[in-house]
Amino acid sequence: MKVPILRLKDILLTSIQIDLTDEDALEFQSDVLRNINETEAKGIVIDITALDVVDSYMARMLNETATMVQILGADVVICGMQPSVALTLVEMGRELIDVKTALNLEQGFEMIQHITENRGR
Amino acid sequence: MTEITGVIALQSDVVQARQAAREMAKNLGFGSADQTRLATAISELTRNVIQYADQGRYTITDKSDNGRIKVQVVVEDNGPGILDITKALEYGYSTGAGLGAGLPGTRRLVHRFTIESKPGQTRITVAMIKKISHS
Numbered sequence: 001m002k003v004p005i006l007r008l009k010d011i012l013l014t015s016i017q018i019d020l021t022d023e024d025a026l027e028f029q030s031d032v033l034r035n036i037n038e039t040e041a042k043g044i045v046i047d048i049t050a051l052d053v054v055d056s057y058m059a060r061m062l063n064e065t066a067t068m069v070q071i072l073g074a075d076v077v078i079c080g081m082q083p084s085v086a087l088t089l090v091e092m093g094r095e096l097i098d099v100k101t102a103l104n105l106e107q108g109f110e111m112i113q114h115i116t117e118n119r120g121r
Numbered sequence: 122m123t124e125i126t127g128v129i130a131l132q133s134d135v136v137q138a139r140q141a142a143r144e145m146a147k148n149l150g151f152g153s154a155d156q157t158r159l160a161t162a163i164s165e166l167t168r169n170v171i172q173y174a175d176q177g178r179y180t181i182t183d184k185s186d187n188g189r190i191k192v193q194v195v196v197e198d199n200g201p202g203i204l205d206i207t208k209a210l211e212y213g214y215s216t217g218a219g220l221g222a223g224l225p226g227t228r229r230l231v232h233r234f235t236i237e238s239k240p241g242q243t244r245i246t247v248a249m250i251k252k253i254s255h256s
Contacts, residue, residue: 019140021132022168052157053139055164056223084157092161092226093212 003028005035005044011112012039015047015080015105025061032065036074042116044069045108049080054089059097066099075115076100079108123148123183129167129196130176138179139164142194145181149190151251158230159192159249165223166196166245174200174243189252193233197244206236 003024005014012035020028032044046062048054054062066076079102089097100115102108125141128134143160151159163179170177177198184191203209204216212225228234233248 019136021136023132052143053160053164055139055161055168056226057164057168082153082157084154087154088157088161088230091158091229 003031005031007035007039007041008109010040010042010116011109012036012041012044013047013105013109014044015049017050019051019053020058022057025058029061029065029068033068033072036069036072041074042119043075043077043112045102045105045112046076046078047080047105047108048078048085049082049104051085052082054081054085054097056092059089063098075112075119077102077108077112077115079103079105125181127179128176129170129179129198132171135164135167135171138167138181142181142192145183146192146249149183149185149192150253151190151192151249155249155251159194159247162227162230162247163194163196165227166194166247169223170196170198170200174198177243184248189250191248191250193246193248195244195246197242199241200243202240202243203236203238206238210236 003014003016005012036044062078069076077100081101100111102111125145127138127141129138139160142163143156146156146159167179177196180195182193184193208214210225210228231247232250235246237244
């Protein structure tokens, strides 16, 4: 199942709208990396508003994706986490999510623009 | 008494099991935090089955009685079993490729948590409980 990744100038936008299997999640990860590489985007916003479960596997996948994107030379903001998901993640283990986050897509987009504009200064 | 059972063999079964658990919790009247806690717990437990035992089963049961609502989930398999349960419940410990957050994390999410394990038979039972307030 494909998660669409859109490009807006030098920023990529993607929204996970379906409940991903582990395999889907890995495919999404490699899609993100390939898209960053091909489009030479400076950053990506990953919207997870529709995700109602982020378990330890998904959390690790999101963290690793962010790290990989950063190694490539771009930035990541994850936005739209449901309050009950945030609560569950903290209860499970504090360090499960170690990524820049924003409340919603609008704030996430502003944040990534700010981060990429201030890069290398 | 409502009961849902399912086989755990494919990755899509993990998704199905956590959605079924959430649905049952929702229908019984649990709030969104408890629904998410339970769905996340079931996601961890069923993934463990695939990872360590190849396949297994889950049973989601409405165990509500007078004065409280209760949803119980049993996840069982006939895999090698958990050799050292104490260690398996330590945060950061894993015999596989995982983070070691799954089992100890799951225990923190649910109100009841029991492991019975020997070679060839592992059964983990979790439950969420909520008192019914008469207002």
